[in-house]
Amino acid sequence: xxAETWDPSAQYWKAGGGGTVWDAMAYDPDLNLLYIGVGNGxxxxxxxxxxxxxxxxxLASIVALNPDTGDYVWHYQNTPGDTWxxxxxxHIILADLELDGAVRKVLMQAPKNGFFYVIDRExxxxxxxxxFVEVTWATGYDENGRxxxxxxxxxxxxxxxxxxxxxxAHNWHPMSYNPETGLVYIPAQGIxxxxxxxxxxxxxxxxxGSTMSGVGWNLGYFFNEVAPEATPFGHLLAWDPVxxxxxxxxxYISPWNGxxxxxxxxxxxQGTADGRFIAYNASTGELLWQVPVTSGVVAAPxxxxxxxxxxxxxxxxxxxxxxxxxxxxxxxxxxxxxxFKRGGTGEIPMAEMSDRTELVAGxxxxxxxxxxxxxxxxxxCLFCHGVPGVNNGxxxxxxxxxxxxxxxxxxxWVLDGAAVDRGMPSFADKLTEEDLAKxxxxxxxxxxxxxxx
Numbered sequence: 001x002x003a004e005t006w007d008p009s010a011q012y013w014k015a016g017g018g019g020t021v022w023d024a025m026a027y028d029p030d031l032n033l034l035y036i037g038v039g040n041g042x043x044x045x046x047x048x049x050x051x052x053x054x055x056x057x058x059l060a061s062i063v064a065l066n067p068d069t070g071d072y073v074w075h076y077q078n079t080p081g082d083t084w085x086x087x088x089x090x091h092i093i094l095a096d097l098e099l100d101g102a103v104r105k106v107l108m109q110a111p112k113n114g115f116f117y118v119i120d121r122e123x124x125x126x127x128x129x130x131x132f133v134e135v136t137w138a139t140g141y142d143e144n145g146r147x148x149x150x151x152x153x154x155x156x157x158x159x160x161x162x163x164x165x166x167x168x169a170h171n172w173h174p175m176s177y178n179p180e181t182g183l184v185y186i187p188a189q190g191i192x193x194x195x196x197x198x199x200x201x202x203x204x205x206x207x208x209g210s211t212m213s214g215v216g217w218n219l220g221y222f223f224n225e226v227a228p229e230a231t232p233f234g235h236l237l238a239w240d241p242v243x244x245x246x247x248x249x250x251x252y253i254s255p256w257n258g259x260x261x262x263x264x265x266x267x268x269x270q271g272t273a274d275g276r277f278i279a280y281n282a283s284t285g286e287l288l289w290q291v292p293v294t295s296g297v298v299a300a301p302x303x304x305x306x307x308x309x310x311x312x313x314x315x316x317x318x319x320x321x322x323x324x325x326x327x328x329x330x331x332x333x334x335x336x337x338x339x340f341k342r343g344g345t346g347e348i349p350m351a352e353m354s355d356r357t358e359l360v361a362g363x364x365x366x367x368x369x370x371x372x373x374x375x376x377x378x379x380x381c382l383f384c385h386g387v388p389g390v391n392n393g394x395x396x397x398x399x400x401x402x403x404x405x406x407x408x409x410x411x412x413w414v415l416d417g418a419a420v421d422r423g424m425p426s427f428a429d430k431l432t433e434e435d436l437a438k439x440x441x442x443x444x445x446x447x448x449x450x451x452x453x
Contacts, residue, residue: 001057002057002058005054005055005056005057006050006054006056006057007050007051007052007053007054009051009052010048010049010050010051012041012049012050014203015042015043015049015203015218016042017041017042017049017056017059018039018040018041018042018049018059019038019039019040019041019058019059020038020039020089021036021037021038021039021089022039022087022089023037023089023090023091023172024036024037024088024089024090024091024092024109025037025092026092026093026094026107027067028094028105028121031105031121031122032066032067032068033064033065033066033067033073033121033122034064034065034066034067035062035063035064035065035092035094035107035121036062036063036065037061037062037087037088037089037090037091037092037109037111038058038059038060038061038062038063038087038088038089039059039060039087039088039089040059040060040082040085040086040087041056041059041082041083042218043201043203043218043219043220044083044084044085044166044218044219044220044221045083045197045198045201045219045220045221046081046082046083046154047083047154047156047197047220048197048201048220049220050081053081054081055077055080055081056080056081056082057075057077058075058077059077059079059081059082060077060078060079060080060082060086060087060088060111060113061075061076061077061078061088062075062076062078062088062092062107062109062119062124063075064121064124073124074123074124075124076117076119076124076126076145078109078111078113078115078117079111079113079147080146080147083154084113084137084162084165084166084195085112085166086111086112086113086164086166086168087111087112087168088109088111088112089111089172090109090110090111090112090168090170090171090172090175091109091110091174091175092107092108092109093107093108093109093175093176093177093184094106094107094108094121095107095108095177095179095241097118097241097242098242099118099127099242104120104127105120105121105122106118106119106120106121106127106241107119107121108177108184108241110132110169110170110175110184110186110188110239111168111170112164112166112167112168112169112170112171113135113137113138113164113168113169114131114132114133114134114135114137114163114164114169115129115130115131115132115135115138115141115147116129116130116131116132116184116186116239116241116244117129118241118244126141126144126145128141128244129141129145129244130244130245132169132170132186132188132237132239132246133163133164133169133188133189133190134163134164134190135163135164135169136150136153136161136162136163137149137150137153137162137163138150138153155197156197157197158196159194159195159196159222159225159226160194160195160196161192161193161194161195161228161229161230162193162195163190163192163230164190165190165191165192165193165228166193166195167189167191167193167255167321167322168189169188169189169190170186170187170188170189171187171189171256171320171321171322172320173187173256173257173258173259173260173298173299173300174187174259174260174300175187175259175260176259176260176261176262176268176300177241177262178262178263178266178268178282180264180266180282181238181262181266181282181283182240182241182242183238183239183240183241183247183262183282183283184238184239184241185236185237185238185239185260185262185268185270185282186236186237186239186260187234187236187237187257187258187259187260187270188234188235188236188237188249189232189233189234189235189255189256189257190230190231190232190233190234190255191232191255191256191322192228192229192230192231192232193223193224193228194223194224194225194226194227194228195221195222195223196221196222196223196225197220197221197222198210198211198219198220198221198222201218201219201220203218204216204218206379206430207379208372208375208376208378208379209222209374209375209378209379210378210379211223211378211379211382211383212378212379212380212382212383213379214379214380214427214430214431215380215425217383222378232254232255233251233252233255234251234252234253234254234255234256234257234273235249235250235251235252236249236250236252236257236260236268236270236280236285237249238268238282238285247285248284248285249285250278250280250285250287252272252273252274253273253274253328254272254273254274254296254326254328255273255322256273256296256298256320256322256323256326256328257270257271257272257273257297257298258270258271258272258273258297258298258299258300258301258314259298259299259300259301260300260301261300261301261302261303261312262282263282263303266281266282266283267279267280267281267282267288268280268281268282269301269303269312269314270297270301271293271296271297271298271299271301271314271316272296272297272328273296273297273298273318273327273328273329274296274328274329275292275293275294275295275296275297275328275329275331275351276290276291276292276293276297277290277291277293277297277301277314277316277338277340278290291340291348292348292351293314293316293331293336293338293348293351294316294331294333294334294335294336294348294349294350294351294352295316295317295318295329295331295332295333295334295335295351296318296323296327296328296329296331297314297316297317297318298317298318298319298320298323299314299315299316299317300314301313301314302314309341310341310342311339311340311341312339312340312341313337313338313339313340314337314338315335315336315337316335316336316337316338317333317335317336318332318333318335318394318395319394319395321383322394323394323395324383324384324386324394324395324396325383325384325385325386325391325393325394325396325398326386326391326393326394327354327391327393327394327395330353330354331351331352331353331354332351332352332353332354332395333351333352334352336349354392356392356393356397356398356401356402357392357401358401359389359400359401359447359450359451360399360400360401360402360403360404360406360407360443360444360447361404361447361448361451362404363404363407363408363440363443363444365437365440365441365444365445366437366441367441367445369437369438369440369441369442370438370441370442370445370446372438373438373439373440373441373442373443373445374442376431376435376438376439376442377439377442377443380427380430380431380439381399381439384396384424385397385398385399386398387400387446388400388442388443388446388447389401389446389447389450389451390450399443400443400446400447400450407440407443407444408440410436410439410440411433411436414426414427414431414436414439415427415428415431415433415436416428
């Protein structure tokens, strides 16, 4: 059944095809069904993965399984033929909702593609889908639950900006549902990105200019060859899944805010990218309490009881695919676990502040090497270290704000594995010392170009 929806001419199985299940699972003990959310394809670009098209089951789908046998029961595909990295691995919430005068057993999901879905969890029947943020890749869903794609959403040539981007309108930061208010609380966001098909892409080929090919990413796209027009945003969204509409929101200064927790006490808790932990009135969105913490927050809180007292605990730390390159506060940790209760008397510890305040200067380089350094940087460095000098980085340093010693000793970092214990691999099998000279030229040359005069 799945194979009939793929074009075998590109031998997609050599790339694995994709479809990993890396986050959402939910289990209904009454129906004895396990629901899994499935990820995107490899390579991302369907023009390269399945040139003749096709829905490419079971990418970007919710699949119901018999947990005792693993047998397939039903599926719903949120994004047929995904080409935008619109994983459906985001959280699956089970609830009983009154719809059109009848109580239905449903599952709810707000995946990366920007639509909020209500699906019958017994049968897989599509019930509704509405955008919870701005969406440009589709204008809506037909009565059969199939997206009505916007013209040009799968452009093969030239750059195009799809909203939401691959970062997602909602990523892995958990959302939560409160049956008392009837609302779902979503860490909604927008992170602009422009995609362009990479016509020279080849599977597992390390090639200058091919985005992150040096670390094994098979994307089939270039990114931000032209600047995006959209503006980044992040907000906490209270969503009515029955009426399929927004009820209230809390605006933040940045995307990539933490997961949510809602309680029977009519509260919603969330940590933020700018380093706060906040409690809201779950019905109205009124801000009731907030406290500074020691870095941006991406995790979701939890609540628990001990000896009749209620506690709220949250892991505070910054990271993730956006947090690698960006941050919304100069607080840089350390990562801590915070626990709160009413009447608590503990003191919030001091945060460490970023010392990346000066652009790197004075490293000699050959200007003729800058152009070649661009391709090497895109293929090996971009999605961790960001564009040099644009900002001072996230939980991985932006090399434009490093010290001169870092650049002059690049061999130790890149070839000799000096940072392997901190997650940076050695590139000794992919780059040479001559390549390093070109990378240094690109970093220092770019910083010199953007340095305020």
